Amino acid sequence: MRAIQITELTGPAALKEVDVPEPEATHLLSPDGAVIIDVEAAGVSFPEVLQSRGEYQIKPNLPFIPGAEVAGVVRSAPEGSAHQPGDRVAAMCMLGGFAETTAAPDWLTFRLADDLDAAQGAGLVLNYHTAYFSLVTRGRLEAGETVLVHGAAGGVGTATLQVAKGLGAKTFAVVSDDAKEEVARRAGADEVFRSGGPWKDEVSAAGKVDMVVDPVGGDRMTDSLRSLKEGGRLVVVGFTAGSIPEVKVNRLLLNNVSVVGAGWGAYVLSKPALNAEIQREIDKLIASGHVRPIVGARLPLERATEALEIIDGRRAVGKVVLDVR
Numbered sequence: 001m002r003a004i005q006i007t008e009l010t011g012p013a014a015l016k017e018v019d020v021p022e023p024e025a026t027h028l029l030s031p032d033g034a035v036i037i038d039v040e041a042a043g044v045s046f047p048e049v050l051q052s053r054g055e056y057q058i059k060p061n062l063p064f065i066p067g068a069e070v071a072g073v074v075r076s077a078p079e080g081s082a083h084q085p086g087d088r089v090a091a092m093c094m095l096g097g098f099a100e101t102t103a104a105p106d107w108l109t110f111r112l113a114d115d116l117d118a119a120q121g122a123g124l125v126l127n128y129h130t131a132y133f134s135l136v137t138r139g140r141l142e143a144g145e146t147v148l149v150h151g152a153a154g155g156v157g158t159a160t161l162q163v164a165k166g167l168g169a170k171t172f173a174v175v176s177d178d179a180k181e182e183v184a185r186r187a188g189a190d191e192v193f194r195s196g197g198p199w200k201d202e203v204s205a206a207g208k209v210d211m212v213v214d215p216v217g218g219d220r221m222t223d224s225l226r227s228l229k230e231g232g233r234l235v236v237v238g239f240t241a242g243s244i245p246e247v248k249v250n251r252l253l254l255n256n257v258s259v260v261g262a263g264w265g266a267y268v269l270s271k272p273a274l275n276a277e278i279q280r281e282i283d284k285l286i287a288s289g290h291v292r293p294i295v296g297a298r299l300p301l302e303r304a305t306e307a308l309e310i311i312d313g314r315r316a317v318g319k320v321v322l323d324v325r
């Protein structure tokens with residue numbers, strides 16, 4: 001099969017197209033059997049950029065096929081699986097997704113709603129499960145609350161805006177430019193602020209927020225805490241800005257606010273029932289029309305390097321997707 005491998009840890013340019021054997025029906029997270037999927041589209045995200053430099057927490061031996069999530073058609077499923085050959089699915093394979101065929105655990109493989117195409121399916125599991133997990137499981141969002149989303153035109157950002165809106169929240173977005181503002185509005189942002197402008201004062205003037213969801217990190221954390229109402233929660237999701245912020249805990253005490261970590265993978269990977277429950281909630285939001293993954297750049301498999309460079313260069317809007325067949 002055709003696949004893309006990371007062969008050395010020198011960044012996106014070192015990705016290589018290769019011809020390799022198809023995977024066995026087994027997976028590190030489900031050694032007794034896995035779903036074999038003929039991949040139509042593979043999602044590209046920040047971790048693949050980090051992996052290409054050896055900077056991600058999971059460091060497979062070289063060479064390896066990156067690609068955490070895919071959409072495609074089931075070729076085979078393990079005994080007892082609810083999936084049948086021919087089913088359209090979206091799945092987290094964790095690695096191995098930049099390939100014509102991949103293996104995923106049964107419990108991280110989900111039926112793909114008819115309303116979504118393969119490219120949208122490739123942007124569904126990681127971002128929307130993370131969004132729901134961050135907002136609800138960790139952030140305890142309630143309908144009627146106001147949520148501010150940083151990096152709001154990105155993969156996690158657009159998903160978080162859509163899920164928050166679908167759950168009845170008012171949504172604020174922080175983005176860096178006009179094109180990203182347009183995307184954030186398309187994803188359901190009620191108000192959009194510029195990361196380079198006086199967004200903290202503008203958010204205060206707009207009445208502050210109950211929750212901040214932050215996949216960006218860097219130097220905006222203190223202003224995020226200042227933007228919270230009493231009882232507010234800042235949910236830490238990622239650090240695309242490059243630096244990990246530190247918090248002076250007296251700010252939490254003085255304003256009665258919380259900082260909450262949301263590490264989706266670490267939490268849910270040992271909890272198949274929780275994955276199924278989150279997917280059921282997302283399926284409801286697909287049916288109600290709130291969840292529609294926004295696909296930005298869409299490139300053929302062999303242009304994986306460019307796909308990673310778009311994310312690395314801060315040019316990604318919505319989900320970056322590789323068309324595999």
Ligand SMILES: NC(=O)c1ccc[n+]([C@@H]2O[C@H](COP(=O)([O-])OP(=O)(O)OC[C@H]3O[C@@H](n4cnc5c(N)ncnc54)[C@H](OP(=O)(O)O)[C@@H]3O)[C@@H](O)[C@H]2O)c1
Nearest residue numbers: 046151154155156175176215237238239240241262263264
């Ligand atoms: N905690 C979890 O369970 C979990 C799950 C999935 C992903 N994540 C993490 O969430 C983060 C966001 O992922 P994503 O897929 O949404 O990424 P993305 O699509 O590339 O979006 C990230 C956003 O970060 C902002 N940004 C600010 N400074 C940046 C910089 N120096 N370089 C690149 N982007 C910068 C950009 O928005 P502006 O230009 O508008 O500022 C960009 O749109 C990543 O760190 C990822 O690892 C965490």
